Amino acid sequence: MFRPLTLALLITATPVLAADRLTQAATLRDTALARSEAFPLLEDLTTRVGPRLAGTPAEQRGRDWAIAAMKAAGLVNIKTEPFPLPVWERGVESAEIVGSHPQKLAIAALGYSGATPPQGITAPIAYFASYQALQDAAPGSIAGKIAFIDHRMAVTQDGSSYGSNGAVRRSGPALAQSKGAVAVLIRSVGTDSHRNPHTGGTVAAPGVAAIPSAALSLPDAEQLARLVKLGPVSVKFISTPRFDPNGQSANVSGEIPGTSGEVIVIGGHLDSWDLGTGTIDDGAGMAITLTAAKTIKAARLKPRRTIRVVFWGAEEFGLWGGRAYAEAHKAENIVLAAESDFGADRVWRIASNVADTGLPLIAEIGTVLAPLGIAPASDNKSGGGPDVGPMRPNGVGILDLEQDGTRYFDLHHTPDDTLDKVDRAQLDQNVAAWTAAIWLAASDDRPLRTK
Amino acid sequence: MFRPLTLALLITATPVLAADRLTQAATLRDTALARSEAFPLLEDLTTRVGPRLAGTPAEQRGRDWAIAAMKAAGLVNIKTEPFPLPVWERGVESAEIVGSHPQKLAIAALGYSGATPPQGITAPIAYFASYQALQDAAPGSIAGKIAFIDHRMAVTQDGSSYGSNGAVRRSGPALAQSKGAVAVLIRSVGTDSHRNPHTGGTVAAPGVAAIPSAALSLPDAEQLARLVKLGPVSVKFISTPRFDPNGQSANVSGEIPGTSGEVIVIGGHLDSWDLGTGTIDDGAGMAITLTAAKTIKAARLKPRRTIRVVFWGAEEFGLWGGRAYAEAHKAENIVLAAESDFGADRVWRIASNVADTGLPLIAEIGTVLAPLGIAPASDNKSGGGPDVGPMRPNGVGILDLEQDGTRYFDLHHTPDDTLDKVDRAQLDQNVAAWTAAIWLAASDDRPLRTK
Known part of the structure; x- marks a missing residue:
């Protein structure tokens, strides 16, 4: 009888206690x-x-x-x-297509990215439709080029797509650098369609000074992708962030x-x-x-x-x-x-x-x-x-x-x-x-x- | 009988002709x-x-x-x-709140607006909740100030709200200038809620060089309006357009x-x-x-x-x-x-x-x-x-x-x-x-x- 009584007490007491807190x-x-x-x-x-x-x-x-x-x-x-x-602050930044289709591009430098010279760098675009495509590129194959990682993000209720897409931004610049790129532009890790780039942090390879990198707004990434389809494209890219270790x-x-x-x-x-x-x-x-x-x-x-x-x-x-x-x-x-x-x-x-x-x-x-x-x-x-x-x-x-x-x-x-x-x-x-x-x-x- | 016959012919002929083109x-x-x-x-x-x-x-x-x-x-x-x-081209442009709430504002200079010195101008904001409020201001009452015209636009299917709201942009700068303003910021003539300002043409008063003017994005206009409610606000404004008559x-x-x-x-x-x-x-x-x-x-x-x-x-x-x-x-x-x-x-x-x-x-x-x-x-x-x-x-x-x-x-x-x-x-x-x-x-x- 002891057990049932105890159980009964518990059954009585717990709901009262719980009901109180609830x-x-x-x-x-x-x-x-x-x-x-x-x-x-x-x-x-x-x-x-x-x-x-x-x-x-x-x-x-x-x-x-x-x-x-x-x-x-x-x-x-x-x-x-x-x-x-280590503190990083955005400097002057701009990007523009040079050559026969001159246009400005809306960009935002990425956190902890490196700086270009004040006058910028001008280089041809090496296009990668996905992060995997960049991973597959041979070392040195994009030497002297600006890698453009056009990786797309899906909308998810639980934000799970940020797992893989965030990696594009965090690790993409260092990966492109390891293949010879002099700078990186990524399609913004985002799901909107406005001329507002998505910035965010990057992780440099250990012991290596980061190259300049920036995110293009989604419409700008699409514009650049269309232009790449028409023929070779070069971009002038300026970014002068300040870094204080x-x-x-x-x-x-x-x-x-x-x-x-x-x-x-x-x-x-x-x-x-x-x-x-x-x-x-x-x-x-x-x-x-x-x-x-x-x-x-x-x-x-x-x-x-x-x-x-x-x-x-x-x-x-x-x-x-x-x-x-x-x-x-x-x-x-x-x-x-x-x-x-x-x-x-x-x-x-x-x-x-x-x-x-x-x-x-x-x-x-x-x-x-x-x-x-x-x-x-x-x-x-x-x-x-x-x-x-x-x-x-x-x-x-x-x-x-x-x-x-x-x-x-x-x-x-x-x-x-x-x-x-x-x-x-x-x-x-x-x-x-x-x-x-x-x-x-x-x-x-x-x-x-x-x- | 003639008339009815003619009418009958017309009734027959016109629909055929029309049906053909239609x-x-x-x-x-x-x-x-x-x-x-x-x-x-x-x-x-x-x-x-x-x-x-x-x-x-x-x-x-x-x-x-x-x-x-x-x-x-x-x-x-x-x-x-x-x-x-007469050709007008945008130059360098920026605006920022100075003082105890320092923040950048997203702006776009307006067509045919005047230029600030390269280092910009810094002046207190004179707030106007509507175009009418600016019209009601006494001449000279905003001498030395940057007029902020916070006039709102309604969404209309037929675009009719652009009639009155477009006038705020076109004529607001010259009106503010006539009251003594040294520059003008307007709430963008637009209906979105993104950090993308709406530029557009302005009309200078005859024989008068236009003062610098720019549109704030809608979120920036709302931010500036909130700050104005907290107390006096000064803005540093730079705009260096080029003009070729x-x-x-x-x-x-x-x-x-x-x-x-x-x-x-x-x-x-x-x-x-x-x-x-x-x-x-x-x-x-x-x-x-x-x-x-x-x-x-x-x-x-x-x-x-x-x-x-x-x-x-x-x-x-x-x-x-x-x-x-x-x-x-x-x-x-x-x-x-x-x-x-x-x-x-x-x-x-x-x-x-x-x-x-x-x-x-x-x-x-x-x-x-x-x-x-x-x-x-x-x-x-x-x-x-x-x-x-x-x-x-x-x-x-x-x-x-x-x-x-x-x-x-x-x-x-x-x-x-x-x-x-x-x-x-x-x-x-x-x-x-x-x-x-x-x-x-x-x-x-x-x-x-x-x-």
């Missing part, structure tokens, strides 16, 4: 939706500060803004943690302290590319997660686990902030980490990477988020957002509120990443989901760490 | 749809030549292309008619000769703005009207009235080609003129301005075009396309195949006026409409001239 979470969810507080925050950041290129005074202004915003949200223990960063960036964080010694890290990245105002990438993630924390704070709820909001620096140049953060905090009892860094469109699915003991929590989150049109966790192998990725090997549990990426790569890393692109209803849905999910996790005690 | 026109309409020949022509122009700024070597390359394309279409009597033109442009024309001595003029304008590739404005008009003529020629039909395709030069800077053409051809028996200059989207309605004797022809055109989803003539007061406007006071009849302008001002005068924006099915519908309409007019003998 009801709190549902109330927080609906409060967040009704308050609609993220948009004004995002507007303020992207208007007052605008673009926040890593390692520049603009990123510093972003940190000043973040500290003030965290204070206003009621967070405490606000900290800035600097880390070293000894710069600095920083992470900023603030907390709602808990009682258990366990920490949940949520946030977005503070830096942005220079072309837009860093609204969807990743002002939105900052506004969503800070508003979620603020909503919990304003409800006067005391979390068991500390809720820490982190705004990482220098994500765009290769997760510098995320890597520095994971290293600096590896001894800390961070049980769960979650980053919002996929725009401002709605959350459509949950994913996680937690210990089995944490799966009931993930299921609870699914239950409370379902009325927002969010599907339950599809798997427990999530890599998480970019800046929490480096914490995952340390055993930190991962929560991922996956956003709809259908139109994300229309705007990503372009001048068009601006406030007018934000759908307020979808932004609010994000905040509602984060508020409820984080409360459920912060009020819980089931183990989440994977080691 | 059947021919319907066949041409369907042939044009099936052949889908305009897009390759438009692709060729906008790829090989690209932008065609008036009075520049690029416009000359456009004329060379036009002559070859007219020959290939089977037109004869191909002519180039030069006319003088003694340049030249030209009109190009070719014909399918008729037998009656009467002439029908159709066409589009050859010049474009420099920012895009002049695809929807007005490569589309060139491709549509030339393909219509080619389709008639290819059908081996002999028109009663000469069908003349004219590609006007220097439309964008103030109808220089259209005015020169009207003057040079005022003694000619041009009975009807029609220009396609409103993009590549579908024709939705017919309009005209012809003698009453011509109204049955307009009705016939309505009948043959109805299966294309085109509404009959709404009135007989049409002004016609821009370049045929100057012929109208001379008594030339006007036909207007009105295109759907819902998305025209998303692209108009921007870098985004490129080939990828063209919907081939809608482009083909235009060609079908023009082919049928022009054949009906060219095979007819009812008077059309209004004097």
Whole structure:
């Protein structure tokens, strides 16, 4: 009789306990939706500060803004943690077709790309319809030429196409360089059809100075491809970025302290590319997660686990902030980490990477988020957002509120990443989901760490 | 009995005659749809030549292309008619907010605008929410300031909002100058939400050198308006256009000769703005009207009235080609003129301005075009396309195949006026409409001239 009684007690107690937390979470969810507080925050950041290129005074202004915003949200223990960063800044840049079809091309230099002489370089185009075609090119076969990688990207809801397409941008320049190219133009890693190129980071081969590289807008890539079909094409390319190997960036964080010694890290990245105002990438993630924390704070709820909001620096140049953060905090009892860094469109699915003991929590989150049109966790192998990725090997549990990426790569890393692109209803849905999910996790005690 | 018999004969004869021409026109309409020949022509122009700024070597390359394309279409009597033109070309240009919210702004200098010193000018912004607000400003009240005219444009299917909004761009700079402004920034005359400013022509006050002026992209105008709300804003503005009062442009024309001595003029304008590739404005008009003529020629039909395709030069800077053409051809028996200059989207309605004797022809055109989803003539007061406007006071009849302008001002005068924006099915519908309409007019003998 003992067992059935215990079971009965558990059956009675657990739902009451769960209903309590679930009801709190549902109330927080609906409060967040009704308050609609993220948009004004995002507007303020992207208007007052605008673009926040890593390692520049603009990123510093972003940190000043973040500290003030965290204070206003009621967070405490606000900290800035600097880390070293090689800083790259765009210079003068232009590209034009020379010869019998002279035309300007809309380009944007890629992060960490090399410089041309101030007067530029003029060279014939070597055309590659795909990344594979470039991989197949013989070493030295494009010596003295400008490689044009015309690799196309598909639209995907879950952003999975960025996996392979991002590699074109990150590794394409170094690959072309290894085949003899003097410079590289890529078809923008994007899915729109506007004259706004998509910039982004590149990775140089170890010990080699990067060659100049830039992205063409999608219409320009198509124009250049058409011209290549008509006969040999030469391009004059100018790009004069500045590079400082000894710069600095920083992470900023603030907390709602808990009682258990366990920490949940949520946030977005503070830096942005220079072309837009860093609204969807990743002002939105900052506004969503800070508003979620603020909503919990304003409800006067005391979390068991500390809720820490982190705004990482220098994500765009290769997760510098995320890597520095994971290293600096590896001894800390961070049980769960979650980053919002996929725009401002709605959350459509949950994913996680937690210990089995944490799966009931993930299921609870699914239950409370379902009325927002969010599907339950599809798997427990999530890599998480970019800046929490480096914490995952340390055993930190991962929560991922996956956003709809259908139109994300229309705007990503372009001048068009601006406030007018934000759908307020979808932004609010994000905040509602984060508020409820984080409360459920912060009020819980089931183990989440994977080691 | 005589009268009834005559009436019976007329009733029998007229429908047969009409059915014959109408059947021919319907066949041409369907042939044009099936052949889908305009897009390759438009692709060729906008790829090989690209932008065609008036009075520049690029416009000359456009004329060379036009002559070859007219020959290939089977037109004869191909002519180039030069006319003088003050030539304006964009220089270096940039704008940035200075002070505590430093950010770059996406701008494009306006046609015939003045130049700043090479190092630019820095001045406070004087904000005007509308053109009316600027009109209401006291003379001298904005001395030393940069006027920012934040006038908004509505989306209209018939393009009617361009009437008042175009005036903001054309006359706003001179108006602001009369109130003491040292430079002018306008919210782009456009309806999109991309970081691509809409350039366009301006008109200086007589005998006064124009001040520098530029259009902000829509997102930049909104950003600047938000910053103005936060407090005083200063902008550093650089624009160094080149101006040559003694340049030249030209009109190009070719014909399918008729037998009656009467002439029908159709066409589009050859010049474009420099920012895009002049695809929807007005490569589309060139491709549509030339393909219509080619389709008639290819059908081996002999028109009663000469069908003349004219590609006007220097439309964008103030109808220089259209005015020169009207003057040079005022003694000619041009009975009807029609220009396609409103993009590549579908024709939705017919309009005209012809003698009453011509109204049955307009009705016939309505009948043959109805299966294309085109509404009959709404009135007989049409002004016609821009370049045929100057012929109208001379008594030339006007036909207007009105295109759907819902998305025209998303692209108009921007870098985004490129080939990828063209919907081939809608482009083909235009060609079908023009082919049928022009054949009906060219095979007819009812008077059309209004004097």
